[in-house]
Amino acid sequence: SQTIHQWPATLVQPVxxxxxxxxxxxxxxxxNLYWYRQAAGRGLQLLFYSVGIGQISSEVPQNLSASxxxxxxxxxxxxxxxxxxxxxxxxxxxxxxxxxxxxxxxGTRLSIL
Amino acid sequence: AQSVTQLDSQVPxxxxxxxxxRCNYSSSVSVYLFWYxxxxxxxxxxxxxxxxxxxxxESINGFEAEFNKSQTSFHLRKxxxxxxxxxxxxxxxxxxxxxxxxxxxxGTRLSIRx
Numbered sequence: 001s002q003t004i005h006q007w008p009a010t011l012v013q014p015v016x017x018x019x020x021x022x023x024x025x026x027x028x029x030x031x032n033l034y035w036y037r038q039a040a041g042r043g044l045q046l047l048f049y050s051v052g053i054g055q056i057s058s059e060v061p062q063n064l065s066a067s068x069x070x071x072x073x074x075x076x077x078x079x080x081x082x083x084x085x086x087x088x089x090x091x092x093x094x095x096x097x098x099x100x101x102x103x104x105x106x107g108t109r110l111s112i113l
Numbered sequence: 114a115q116s117v118t119q120l121d122s123q124v125p126x127x128x129x130x131x132x133x134x135r136c137n138y139s140s141s142v143s144v145y146l147f148w149y150x151x152x153x154x155x156x157x158x159x160x161x162x163x164x165x166x167x168x169x170x171e172s173i174n175g176f177e178a179e180f181n182k183s184q185t186s187f188h189l190r191k192x193x194x195x196x197x198x199x200x201x202x203x204x205x206x207x208x209x210x211x212x213x214x215x216x217x218x219x220g221t222r223l224s225i226r227x
Contacts, residue, residue, distance in 0.1 A: 044203065046214065046216075099164070100213065101147050102213065105156050107155065
């Protein structure tokens with residue numbers, strides 16, 4: 001069966017520090033991968049999605065970037081965090097072929113001080 | 114462009130009472146519809162989905178949703194709620210693009226009172 005892992009579960013970082021959140025998917029090949037941000041009391045905002053290694057699409061201009069160095073690995077990064085980057089970050093995957101719903105990891109709660 | 118509206122940000126109900134969480138969408142093409150549930154400090158879990166076929170879809174824990182094309186709605190219902198149903202519920206829509214992109218509503222927080 002397929003599983004998705006995100007880490008860390010929680011992270012507290014100072015303003016201006018770098019960020020690296022990792023997401024990995026097991027049990028499937030060539031998945032579509034997604035990063036979302038969920039601000040307090042708000043819905044999900046799609047940040048990035050990827051349909052293959054090195055292929056990244058950005059949905060909103062921001063202080064963040066994403067990379068997919070391996071088929072099963074999706075990384076969310078920032079060189080200098082802002083206070084507005086605080087939130088709950090969720091990674092998700094869906095099968096490449098056909099249309100299927102997305103499956104989510106447990107999320108990373110990021111607090112910027 | 115597609116969009117999703119969840120009309121109620123919070124819905125308080127008593128245990129064993131019925132509940133309906135409303136969801137309306139807009140799209141110019143055929144859509145796929147979903148309800149996800151999020152328990153505190155967790156990721157989203159797929160509750161049920163409408164891809165095609167019967168317009169009434171059910172989940173394993175007693176929730177159901179009905180796709181109404183004329184009213185562009187996909188309301189979620191349960192005839193009798195339990196304390197364990199306390200969570201945030203997200204309606205979502207996709208036009209089935211190759212990247213399987215999904216647009217989420219802003220969520221409805223369901224709180225169950227004993």
